[in-house]
Amino acid sequence: MAITVTIDGRTTSVEEGTTILHAARDLGIEIPTLCHNDAVEPYGVCRVCIVEASDGKGRAKVVTSCNYEVWDGLHVQTGSEQIMEARRTILDLLLSAHPNAKPVQDLAAQYGVTEPSYTGDPEDDCILCGLCVRVCDQVVGVSALGFSNRGPARKMVSPFLDPSPTCIGCGSCVYVCPTRCLHIVDEGNKRVLYKQDRKNVFKEFELLPCLSCGRPFLPREQLEYVRKKFKLPRKLAQTCPTCGGPGV
Amino acid sequence: MEKIRSIEQLDGLRDRLGLKQGAVTRSLTFCAGTGCRAYGSMDVVEAFRKELKKRGLSRKVAVKTTGCHGFCERGPMVLISPEGIFYEQVAGKDVPEIVEKTILNHEVIDRLLYKDPKTGEPVPKEADIPFYRLQNRLLLGENLLIDPTSIEDYIARGGYRALAKALKQMRPEQIIDEVERSGLRGRGGGGFPTGRKWRSCREAEGEIKYVICNADEGDPGAYMDRSLLEGNPHMILEGMIIGAYAIGAQQGYIYVRNEYPLAVDHASQALKAARRHGFLGEDILGSGFTFDVKITRGGGAFVCGESTALMASLEGRPGEPRAKYVHTVDRGLFDMPTNLNNVESWANIPRIVLDGADSFAKLGTKGSKGTKIFSLVGKINNTGLVEVPMGMRLREIIFDIGGGIPDGKRFKAVQTGGPSGGCLPEERLDLRVDFDELAAAGSMMGSGGMIVMDEDNCMVDVARYFVTFLEEESCGKCTPCREGLRRMKEILTDICEGRGQKDAVEQLERLGRAMKAASLCELGRTAANPVLTTIRYFRDEYEAHITKKKCPAFVCRKLVHYSINPKKCVGCQACARACPAHCISGGKKKVHVIDQDRCIHCGSCFDACKFDAVKRK
Known part of the structure; x- marks a missing residue:
C-alpha cells in the first residue's frame, strides 16, 4: 500500500515500511548519516540523521530517519533550527572524540564545525557506528566482532580481546568501515586484520596458495566456512580470481 | 496442599487462616527488611524467641x-499487638525488660518510645507517630501485617481474592477497562x-505474549521496589497474574537485580507457594x-531498567x-507482544480489581x-519509605512526614526522580507532587527517589555526582549520551576545581539540549536534568565557582x-x-599555621577545632 509523506514541504508516495531516510532520498533530499549502510539493519546510534516528525498539526518529535518508518500523513522537517543545532553539537562531539576521522571532519565542516570544542584521541578513528559488527553478524554470519565496556569506555573489539575463533578474514568489516580505521593486509602467506594501527591486531591468518599459480590468497578459515556454507566441492574454491577461479 | 479451584475454596481457606491467626492474642512484629537487618534486627528477633521460650511464652506470643x-x-x-506499641532502636539487651514489663505487665517503657522532635513527648503508639x-x-501498610514468606498470611489478608474475582467474574476487557x-x-x-498499555498488548498480534515485572531498581538511594518485592511478593505476583489474564499472556518474568538477594529469595518462595496453591x-x-x-536476575546495570534494554x-x-518506534507491546521480548510494568504498578492491580x-x-x-x-533519603530526619497520595506538597513530605x-540546617534542594531527575529549590516546596x-518544574517522578539536600551541599558538586553516575551507567551506544555525558563531566569537574571557562554554563546547556533532543533512550534524554535544573535554580552557585572561584557551600x-x-588559636x-x-x-600552646602548599583542603582541621580558630573561605 502506498503512503503519502511530506518532507520539507514536498510530498511523495512511498511503500509501507519505507524509512524516512529512503523516502527523503527518493525526493532528492539528502539527510546525513554516519552509521547507516543499506546492506545491514539500521542501528540509529550516530544520531546525525535526526529529523522532526509530526502529523503536520501536533508537536513534532525528534526521530532518527534511518530507522523510523513512515506512515500516511507524516510530516518531516529535516533541517529545523532544533535539528541543525543538535546535529552540529553531535558532530562537534564526534569530531572532538575522533579529530582525525575523515568522514566526521567532512560532515562537521558542512555544518560549520571545523575546530572541535573538546580534546579527544587523534589516534582513535573508530566512531562506534557498529557497521563492522553488524555486517559480520548479519551479512557474513559469523559475529566475530562486538563491543566491550560501556559509556565513554565503549570499544569495538574482538570478543575477550582474543583473536576471534569465528573470524574468517573476509574483510567485510574493513569494506564497510566509514572511517577506514579497520585494515586488512596480505603479507606473503599471512593476512592481518587490525584496527587503527598494528597494536590492535584482531587476528592473523595463514593464506593457502592458489592451486593454479601458487600465490597465497585464501585464509583457511574462509575456505572452510564458504565450502560448508555453500556446500562447494573441494577443488572449486581453491583457485584465485586472477587464475579464473571463482575465488571466494 | 490441595490446589484451590474455586472462590468458595479460597474464602474457606481464608476464614480458617483468619480464625487461626485470631486465636493468637498477642504478637510481636519485627521489621526484617534489608535496612533493619543491617541494623541487626534478626539478632533482636532471636533474642526475643529465646526469652519467650525461657519464660514459656512461645505459644502465647507470636513472633512475626x-x-x-x-x-x-x-x-x-x-x-507489639494488640496494643499497637512501637519501640524503636531496640537492642538485644532490651529484650528481657520488654518481655517482663510490656508483655507480661502491660507497662510501657518510655525509653524505647519514639519522641516527637517538636514536643519532645514520647509517642507510645505507632499509629500516632507523625x-x-x-x-x-x-x-506499604500491608508490609507490616504479613510475613512475606508465608502465603497463608497473604491469603488471610484477603490475598488472591482479586485474582479469583478477575478469573471467575470478569472478562479480560473488563479488567482492562477497570485499570x-x-x-x-x-x-x-x-x-x-497502565490500562492503555495493557489494551495495546492485548490487541497486538502474536501467539505468545509476555508480561514482565521490572524490578531492576537502580537509582542511588531508592529502594521502594525492593521493599515491596521483599515485603509482599504475593501482591506483585497477584497483579502479574491478573495482568497476564487480561492481556492474554502465558509467561511472565520478574527481572530483579542480583544485588537484591532477599527480594530474589522471597519472590522465589512466593512463586513456589503460588504454584502449590494453584x-x-x-x-x-x-x-x-x-x-x-x-x-x-540482572547483573546490576542501571540501563537495564530501560524496557528494551x-x-x-x-x-x-x-x-x-x-x-522504540516499534513498541514493545507489539514486538518486545523475543519479538513477541510484551507488557512490562514496574513493581509498584503491579502491586496496585489487586486493589484496583477488588475495590x-x-x-x-x-x-x-x-x-x-x-x-x-x-524513598526519602539524604539530609532528612526520618530517612525511610513514605507512601502518600499523589498531589501531596513537597513541603509536607519533607517537613511533616x-x-x-537534621541539626537545624537549612533546606536547599530536593532531587526527585532518581539520578536523571531534577533538583528543586525551596521556592518549589509547595509544588504538588x-x-x-514535576515535569513542568523540569524534574520528573521517576520511580520515586527523593534526595534531600541542605545548605552544606554544593549544587554544582551534586550535578557532577549524578553526571558521573550516569556517565558510568550509560551503555555508550549512541553519540549524544556517551559523548555528551563525558564532556559534561569534564566541564563540571573543571568548574568544581576552579578551571571553569566563562562559557561553561552555555556549553552545558548546549550539550543538554542535544542530549535531550537526540539521545536514543530515556536515560540519555533525561541525563541532563540534574545539570539543567541546577543551572535553572542555582545559577548563582555556578557563577560563584566560575567567576569568583569560590564554592559557597565549602564542598569543592x-x-x-x-x-x-x-x-x-589556643595551641591545643x-x-x-x-x-x-x-x-x-606549631607546638603545644603555640599558634598553629597551615602550610598552604601541602594543604589538601580536606577540612579536617576545621571540623576538629573547638575554638572556631580555623577559618575557611
Missing part, C-alpha cells in the same frame, strides 16, 4: 518477621497509562487459564536499548491517581582555603592531630 515498615531511620523496631499518621499506606478507568500510570518513571501453572483456579512466572538482557544479549477503579481514583490529582511510594532537616507538576575542595586565626593541637597531610605546624 515482616518486610520493610519504611521507618528505616529508627530500626531495629518492634510493634511519620506514619500523615501517610496513606495502601501498599484504565482507575487512572493508574506506570510507577517506574514513564508514567504511561495460583500459577495450568488451569489456575479452575478457570482454564494457564500462566507461570520465572525470575531472571531489559528485554535484550532477558534474551541473553547485551543490555542496550533500541529505538474498583473509583476507589483508587478517589486519591490523587487530576492526572495522577492513587498513592506513590517515595520526613521531620525536616504528581507526574505533570580546591576552591576552599583554610587558615588559622592566630587570635583565636587538635587540628594538627586531625590533619592527614601533616601540614599544620
